[in-house]
Amino acid sequence: MLIPDFLLYALLSALAIAITAGPLGAFVVWQRLAYFGDTLSHGALLGVAFGLFAGINITLAIVICCLLMATALLILMRNPNQGHDAMLGLLSHTALAAGLVSISLSGTSVDIFAYLFGDLLTTTAQDAWLILGISLGIIILLVIFWQPMLLCVIDQNLAKAEGIPTTLMKALLLFCIAIMVAFAMRIVGVLLITALLIIPASSSRLLSRTPEMMAFLAAIIGCIAVLGGMASSYWYDTPAGPSIVLFSSALFLLAFSAKKIIDYTSKRR
Amino acid sequence: MQNTRVNAHAMPAKQDGTILTLQEVTLRYDNVKVLDNINFSLNAGQILTIIGPNGAGKSSLIKTAIGLISPQAGKVIKKPGLRIGYMPQKISINAQLPLTTRRFLSLNSRKADFSDAVKRLDITCLLDTPIQGLSGGEMQRVLLARALMKQPELLVLDEPAQGVDVVGQAELYHLLGELRDELHCGVLLVSHDLHIVMAQTDHVLCLNKHICCHGEPESVSQHPEYLHLFDPKAADDIAVYTHDHDHSHDMHGDIVKGSKQSCSHP
Numbered sequence: 001m002l003i004p005d006f007l008l009y010a011l012l013s014a015l016a017i018a019i020t021a022g023p024l025g026a027f028v029v030w031q032r033l034a035y036f037g038d039t040l041s042h043g044a045l046l047g048v049a050f051g052l053f054a055g056i057n058i059t060l061a062i063v064i065c066c067l068l069m070a071t072a073l074l075i076l077m078r079n080p081n082q083g084h085d086a087m088l089g090l091l092s093h094t095a096l097a098a099g100l101v102s103i104s105l106s107g108t109s110v111d112i113f114a115y116l117f118g119d120l121l122t123t124t125a126q127d128a129w130l131i132l133g134i135s136l137g138i139i140i141l142l143v144i145f146w147q148p149m150l151l152c153v154i155d156q157n158l159a160k161a162e163g164i165p166t167t168l169m170k171a172l173l174l175f176c177i178a179i180m181v182a183f184a185m186r187i188v189g190v191l192l193i194t195a196l197l198i199i200p201a202s203s204s205r206l207l208s209r210t211p212e213m214m215a216f217l218a219a220i221i222g223c224i225a226v227l228g229g230m231a232s233s234y235w236y237d238t239p240a241g242p243s244i245v246l247f248s249s250a251l252f253l254l255a256f257s258a259k260k261i262i263d264y265t266s267k268r269r
Numbered sequence: 270m271q272n273t274r275v276n277a278h279a280m281p282a283k284q285d286g287t288i289l290t291l292q293e294v295t296l297r298y299d300n301v302k303v304l305d306n307i308n309f310s311l312n313a314g315q316i317l318t319i320i321g322p323n324g325a326g327k328s329s330l331i332k333t334a335i336g337l338i339s340p341q342a343g344k345v346i347k348k349p350g351l352r353i354g355y356m357p358q359k360i361s362i363n364a365q366l367p368l369t370t371r372r373f374l375s376l377n378s379r380k381a382d383f384s385d386a387v388k389r390l391d392i393t394c395l396l397d398t399p400i401q402g403l404s405g406g407e408m409q410r411v412l413l414a415r416a417l418m419k420q421p422e423l424l425v426l427d428e429p430a431q432g433v434d435v436v437g438q439a440e441l442y443h444l445l446g447e448l449r450d451e452l453h454c455g456v457l458l459v460s461h462d463l464h465i466v467m468a469q470t471d472h473v474l475c476l477n478k479h480i481c482c483h484g485e486p487e488s489v490s491q492h493p494e495y496l497h498l499f500d501p502k503a504a505d506d507i508a509v510y511t512h513d514h515d516h517s518h519d520m521h522g523d524i525v526k527g528s529k530q531s532c533s534h535p
Contacts, residue, residue: 029365147377154362154373157337158412161355162377162419208367 007234009128010120014226014244016135017184018196022219023142024177025201026211028194030153035085036073036174037194039092040181043069045099045190047182048115052106059130063182069095070178074171096190118189118241120230131183138176149173150211188241199248200225203255221251288313288351288423288455289334294343296326296333303329304340305479313422316449316456316469318486321476327459328358330476331425334457351423354416354454358427359408364401370411371396378418386414389444406433417448424448426458442469 003011028037044062046069051061069091076087103110111119142149151159152169160166177197184193204217229244289311296304303326311317319327332338334345335353362368370392374383387393390410395403403411409429416424424445430438446469449456458470473489475481481494489495 030363032363151377153366154368154376155357155360157332157357158355158360158415160337161335161353161357161425164377202365205365205367209369210367210372214367 005125006121006123007230009123009125010240011226011230012128013123013131013183014120014187014230014240015223016132017180017187018200018222018226019219020135020138020180021184021196021222022200022204022217023215024138024173024180025197025199025218025222026204026215027149027153027173028177028197029201029205030211031173033177034194034198035088035092037177037181037197039073039088039095040066040069040178041185041190041193042092042095042099043178044182044185044193045103045115046095047099048110049099049102049106052103052110059127059182062185063179066178066182067175070171070174074174077170099190114189115185116189116191117239118185118187118192120187120240121233123186127186134179134183138180141172141176145169145172146212188244192241192245195245195248196222199245199252203248203252206255206259221248221255225251286313286348287311288348289457290344290346291334292344292346294333294340294345296329296338296340302478304333307343307476307480309474309480309483311423311455311457313455314449314453315471316445316458317472317474318470319457319459319474319476320461320489321481323461325477327461327476328427331427331457331459335423335425348422352419352421354419354421354424356409356412356416356424356426356429358431358459359405360412362401366401368400369397370400370403373400373411374415374418383414383418386417389417390414405431406437409433420452422452422454424452424454424456424458426456428459428461430460445469 028034043065047062047065048058050065051058054061072091073088076091100112103112103115114122148159148164149169149172151162151164152166156166159169181193184196188196200218200222201214203221204214208214208217225244225248228247228250229242230240232238232243232247233240287310291307291309294304294307295302307330309317319330321327329338333340335355336345336347374387374396387396390413392407392410392414395407395411400408400411409431413426413429416426426445429441429445433441445456445458448454449469470486472483473486474483475489475492475495482489482492484492
């Protein structure tokens with residue numbers, strides 16, 4: 001059976017994003033950054049509006065907006081003692097609302113739903129190559145800085161005392177997430193990007209004994225969800241993004257049950 | 270001993286040379302002064318204990334000393350390339366991170382040879398335990414092991430005796446004395462208990478935002494500032510319960526083999 005070109009590009013991009021989302025999602029879970037993921041993705045929508053108004057390439061505008069948002073979050077995170085969830089909520093929802101309002105004001109006939117829930121099947125060859133390149137870059141960065149980043153997750157002070165540039169590591173992580181979010185927007189849409197980060201990582205947590213295994217399994221689980229979601233989208237004409245997320249939720253349930261059964265049987269032995 | 274402020278020259282400079290000096294360090298959090306004009310220096314092979322009541326700024330002082338916090342005024346001078354082993358007061362690790370003690374110890378170190386440190390702190394049996402499952406005292410020993418693996422020239426410990434019983438504390442301080450002799454490292458530690466720290470320490474610094482008094486352990490315990498800080502009335506209310514066990518415990522609280530034991534369990 002031959003795969004139509006558009007489906008091939010869509011599949012490649014979605015798999016690349018799922019693989020990148022594996023280790024990044026693990027960090028999001030470890031550092032409790034789920035809300036940050038939401039804020040970044042809402043920033044992506046603002047990027048769409050910005051691109052439409054400024055008349056520049058939309059993808060570029062999204063990337064710029066996500067990076068700016070990540071910088072704002074980084075500044076906000078500098079004082080860990082201050083309760084900043086309210087500030088985050090303000091930033092996040094203002095970005096979402098401003099994005100929606102300005103897109104509708106721009107007058108162009110833009111399909112907002114495509115941005116909110118993803119429009120995977122319109123991926124072009126050029127998009128696919130770009131996403132593959134970006135994903136590869138992020139993975140390489142994560143491999144190089146894996147150990148120091150992990151030590152930062154364990155304890156900031158300990159890492160800093162051992163000479164790790166903790167602020168740089170945090171910035172690197174947030175910028176990687178920001179770029180991944182900017183490109184994942186096309187796959188699952190603004191509202192579901194965080195799901196792509198945290199659901200596979202949470203599933204793999206149940207089955208992993210080392211941080212590396214958790215990151216790796218999260219990538220695998222993400223890929224299975226992509227394949228399942230896209231198959232369902234192809235044959236039953238369901239929206240691709242939400243189908244992928246639903247599949248990863250189903251995999252979480254599966255992993256959860258498997259874990260319970262394993263624990264139960266090992267206890268009885 | 271009568272000055273309430275210490276200057277850098279007040280401490281006897283040994284031949285070993287100074288590895289850490291704080292000059293007129295002042296630290297504020299949101300305009301609240303946490304440290305006020307702190308001066309001291311530490312030599313290689315010297316044990317310096319910082320004591321003081323809760324909220325005296327003890328943790329802030331050592332965080333400033335090793336560069337985790339930058340002071341608003343004053344200078345922190347470290348020997349160039351100083352290797353620091355830092356043992357934080359406590360760390361809390363997210364339960365979502367699957368990590369064994371072994372992996373924690375080998376993380377981000379090139380050689381990852383922790384066998385000596387592990388043997389020394391008697392934590393071999395904890396190596397395959399998830400790090401989140403360790404008790405407070407176990408975690409302290411694991412953190413100390415990690416600090417030791419770096420062959421530190423300066424060992425910094427924030428309340429190392431926390432969560433360890435009296436016998437365990439004595440053992441811990443004995444170990445610190447040994448390490449100082451072996452590695453010839455400077456040791457900077459925080460304690461809120463003067464009485465137990467005393468034996469191994471060379472110099473005591475009594476802190477309550479500023480340095481109240483400092484000196485040899487015996488002289489500090491007589492110093493009026495110290496007595497004022499650790500309210501003598503409170504001291505009257507706490508009697509030391511002296512009693513002899515016919516067996517001894519190690520740092521785990523387990524009974525040491527070979528020690529006499531009268532209370533045998535059937």
